[in-house]
Amino acid sequence: MATDRLTLGVAARLSRYLQVLTQAKKMGKSSISSQAISEYTNVNPTQIRRDLSGFGKFGKRGVGYDIDSLIEQIRKILRTSGQHNIGLFGAGNLGQAIATSGVFADHGFRISAIFDVDPDRVGTMVADMPVRHYRDLQEVVSGDGIMVGVLAVPGSAAQEVADDLVAAGVKIIFNYSDALLTVPSDVTVHTSSPAVELLYALYFYLS
Amino acid sequence: MATDRLTLGVAARLSRYLQVLTQAKKMGKSSISSQAISEYTNVNPTQIRRDLSGFGKFGKRGVGYDIDSLIEQIRKILRTSGQHNIGLFGAGNLGQAIATSGVFADHGFRISAIFDVDPDRVGTMVADMPVRHYRDLQEVVSGDGIMVGVLAVPGSAAQEVADDLVAAGVKIIFNYSDALLTVPSDVTVHTSSPAVELLYALYFYLS
Numbered sequence: 180m181a182t183d184r185l186t187l188g189v190a191a192r193l194s195r196y197l198q199v200l201t202q203a204k205k206m207g208k209s210s211i212s213s214q215a216i217s218e219y220t221n222v223n224p225t226q227i228r229r230d231l232s233g234f235g236k237f238g239k240r241g242v243g244y245d246i247d248s249l250i251e252q253i254r255k256i257l258r259t260s261g262q263h264n265i266g267l268f269g270a271g272n273l274g275q276a277i278a279t280s281g282v283f284a285d286h287g288f289r290i291s292a293i294f295d296v297d298p299d300r301v302g303t304m305v306a307d308m309p310v311r312h313y314r315d316l317q318e319v320v321s322g323d324g325i326m327v328g329v330l331a332v333p334g335s336a337a338q339e340v341a342d343d344l345v346a347a348g349v350k351i352i353f354n355y356s357d358a359l360l361t362v363p364s365d366v367t368v369h370t371s372s373p374a375v376e377l378l379y380a381l382y383f384y385l386s
Numbered sequence: 387m388a389t390d391r392l393t394l395g396v397a398a399r400l401s402r403y404l405q406v407l408t409q410a411k412k413m414g415k416s417s418i419s420s421q422a423i424s425e426y427t428n429v430n431p432t433q434i435r436r437d438l439s440g441f442g443k444f445g446k447r448g449v450g451y452d453i454d455s456l457i458e459q460i461r462k463i464l465r466t467s468g469q470h471n472i473g474l475f476g477a478g479n480l481g482q483a484i485a486t487s488g489v490f491a492d493h494g495f496r497i498s499a500i501f502d503v504d505p506d507r508v509g510t511m512v513a514d515m516p517v518r519h520y521r522d523l524q525e526v527v528s529g530d531g532i533m534v535g536v537l538a539v540p541g542s543a544a545q546e547v548a549d550d551l552v553a554a555g556v557k558i559i560f561n562y563s564d565a566l567l568t569v570p571s572d573v574t575v576h577t578s579s580p581a582v583e584l585l586y587a588l589y590f591y592l593s
Contacts, residue, residue, distance in 0.1 A: 185589065194585040198577075202566045205541070219566055219577075257589045273483035276538075280480070281564060286581040326591075327584060331483075334412070351587045353580055357488060359409045359426055367591070369583045370405075370426075373560055374493040376576045377534060378401040380558045382392070382464045384533075384574070 190257065192230055195220045197253045201285050204246050212243035254287070264291040264323050266349070268340050269331035270300045270310045273355060277331055278306035291323045313340075320347040327351045334358040341368070397464065399437055402427045404460045408492050411453050419450035461494070471498040471530050473556070475547050476538035477507045477517045480562060484538055485513035498530045520547075527554040534558045541565040548575070 185193070199219045203211050213224040213231075220227075231244065254260045265283060267274055267290050277283070278290055293305050296313045303310050311319060319325065328344040330337050330352065337358035344352060345366055354360055354370045362368055392400070406426045410418050420431040420438075427434075438451070461467045472490060474481055474497050484490070485497055500512050503520045510517050518526060526532065535551040537544050537559065544565035551559060552573055561567055561577045569575055 190589050191586055194582045194589075195579070197585065198579050198582045199566065202564055205564065206566060257585060258592050259585050259588050263588060271483070272479045272486070276478070276480035276483055282578075283581050283584070285564065286585055288581060288584060326588070329580075350591055351584065353584060357409055357412065357492065359406065359413060367587045369580070369587060371489075371578075371580060372402070372405050373536075373576070373578060374490050374495060375401045375405045377490070377495060377558065377560060378404065378464060378466050378493055379398055380574045380576060381466055381470060381533070382397050382401070384557055385465050 185256070189230060192220070192222055192226070193253050193257055195222070196227070196230070197250065197257070197286070200244075200246050200250050200253070204250065205285070208246060210243040210245055211249075215243070259287055262287055262289050263327065264289055264325045265327045265329055266291065266316070266320055266323070266325040266344075267293045267329045267331060268295075268313070269333075270295040270297075270303070270305050271331065274331040275305055277329065277355075278308070283329075288327065290329075291325060292319045294319075316340075316343050317347045320344070320349060325349060327353060329353045329355070331355050392463070396437060399427070399429055399433070400460050400464055402429070403434070403437070404457065404464070404493070407451075407453050407457050407460070411457065412492070415453060417450040417452055422450070466494055469494055469496045470534065471496055471532045472534045472536055473498065473523070473527055473530070473532040473551070474500045474536045474538060475502075475520070476540075477502040477504075477510070477512050478538065481538035482512055484536065484562075485515070490536075495534065497536075498532060499526045501526075523547075523550050524554045527551070527556060532556060534560060536560045536562070538562050 196216055199216055213227040216227050217224045265288050267278060270293050278293055292311050293308055294311050294313045294316060295301055300310050301312045328349045330340055332340055334356040337354060337356040338360055341352055341360045341362055345362055350366050352368045354368055360368050403423055406423055420434040423434050424431045472495050474485055477500050485500055499518050500515055501518050501520045501523060502508055507517050508519045535556045537547055539547055541563040544561060544563040545567055548559055548567045548569055552569055557573050559575045561575055567575050
């Protein structure tokens with residue numbers, strides 16, 4: 180099974196299960212039921228059991244899933260075991276918040292370099308790393324094997340950074356700015372969109 | 387049509403179109419094609435035209451959709467015209483980044499109060515607002531008519547804030563922390579999950 184390509188839906192759900200499992204582990208839990216996973220993901224428990232049963236017998240009736248082994252199995256299935264390096268662009272409030280939170284590190288993503296153009300920030304330490312000058316992008320991306328670029332820059336600067344990342348061979352960009360980015364079709368852009376989720380929640384609340 | 391309740395899928399897609407339209411407007415565009423909306427949302431153009439045609443004739447062949455009128459129409463359909471007040475919890479790096487960005491304001495959400503417990507932060511100005519003490523939560527939430535709580539607090543504090551928001555009558559919580567929140571079934575929690583989206587992108591990149 181692990182050699183077949185997952186469907187979009189299965190991969191998306193496994194990623195969400197993995198997030199909940201990682202959070203539950205941090206909160207000191209060692210096992211979790213499909214019902215509990217369901218409450219945190221809004222995926223129904225039957226679907227969860229079906230998704231997970233396809234990859235082996237993790238769950239025990241009345242006990243639930245062993246969190247450690249389930250995390251390990253899902254990581255293997257998603258082939259995201261090991262570490263993947265992130266280049267973080269922007270060392271302002273948002274960049275500092277991202278660098279110092281565990282939001283990426285918990286999932287095997289390591290922020291290996293932080294970049295800025297502001298001379299007051301370049302050379303300062305953020306999350307135990309010196310802020311690099313933006314001009315070093317190409318060199319650091321290839322030297323560190325950076326696979327993901329995270330944009331915590333103003334919208335007006337985002338397209339330029341995206342273009343330079345694409346030129347340096349990066350295929351996955353996570354965009355926290357409000358710019359619409361234009362990239363080649365083999366590059367994936369994820370745009371952070373909390374307001375969209377709120378609009379959506381609000382619609383159902385007001386209806 | 388506007389008096390019927392939208393399906394989950396339609397409401398989700400309209401919210402995403404609205405985000406793209408808002409961004410395009412900020413970038414100075416006045417019209418946009420279904421093809422362009424498709425590139426930014428990964429919804430296919432036929433689906434987009436179908437979603438939008440249900441609500442009147444916005445698009446002109448060869449010209450595209452008028453952005454201003456489409457934004458206005460979608461807001462009406464989503465019944466999210468007007469302003470909705472947000473209470474922001476945490477005035478650290480992340481809270482400051484959220485307060486000073488347009489990420490919520492662009493969509494009619496106004497951060498009406500910022501809270502913290504740190505005496506060094508309470509009373510300081512963030513985004514032209516004085517940081518309120520956390521103990522004022524109940525009073526400010528009812529006084530300002532706050533509908534949404536945004537949590538930019540450490541994971542260890544998130545459940546307490548969620549409990550207090552629920553007690554104050556807030557039904558929508560946006561959680562930037564890594565805590566799993568337990569709330570009553572009539573309360574919606576959205577958890578920011580950039581790492582999940584990256585895992586998902588990475589799987590398809592590595593496959």
